[in-house]
Amino acid sequence: MQGNSNTKFIFDSGSGYLDVMSDSCKSCKTAFYNSTASSTYSNSTNPTTSISYGSGSVEGYMGVDNVCLSDSTSYTCAQQFNFFLVTNQTGLNQQDGILGLGPPFSGNGPSFF
Numbered sequence: 001m002q003g004n005s006n007t008k009f010i011f012d013s014g015s016g017y018l019d020v021m022s023d024s025c026k027s028c029k030t031a032f033y034n035s036t037a038s039s040t041y042s043n044s045t046n047p048t049t050s051i052s053y054g055s056g057s058v059e060g061y062m063g064v065d066n067v068c069l070s071d072s073t074s075y076t077c078a079q080q081f082n083f084f085l086v087t088n089q090t091g092l093n094q095q096d097g098i099l100g101l102g103p104p105f106s107g108n109g110p111s112f113f
Contacts, residue, residue: 008096010055015100017051018067018083019058027088032096035085041065044082051084053098056091060084 008030023031035041044062051058063085068077086097 008094009099010092010095010097012053012098012100012102014102015051015053015098016102017098017100018081019051019060019086019100020083020097021089021095022060022085022087025060025087025089027090028086029093030096033085035063035065038065040080042080048087053092056089058084058086058092058098059088060086 020033021028021030023034025031042064044064046062048059048061050060061084062082064080064082066077066079067081067083070076092098
């Protein structure tokens with residue numbers, strides 16, 4: 001998954017989900033992620049669902065890809081990481097996604113850490 005130096009994520013300490021705005025999101029101001037451009041992307045078996053946050057909500061589905069926090073060096077990457085592809089959003093304008101920094105526990109999403 002590649003972004004650029006101007007990528008704008010909201011850091012969320014209460015969630016473990018990584019949410020990225022999909023290129024199929026019509027309500028998103030930015031289209032950050034195109035799954036067809038990634039050779040390592042695969043669909044997750046989870047159905048479409050929604051997640052509510054304090055500042056807004058998102059709808060979408062889970063995907064799997066290699067996710068890196070900086071360049072593609074191995075110490076900043078999570079291989080085959082589950083993340084949430086946003087197809088509809090409210091209240092999260094001008095953001096490329098949400099990076100959940102919360103601890104991993106049931107119902108909180110797959111933690112990056």
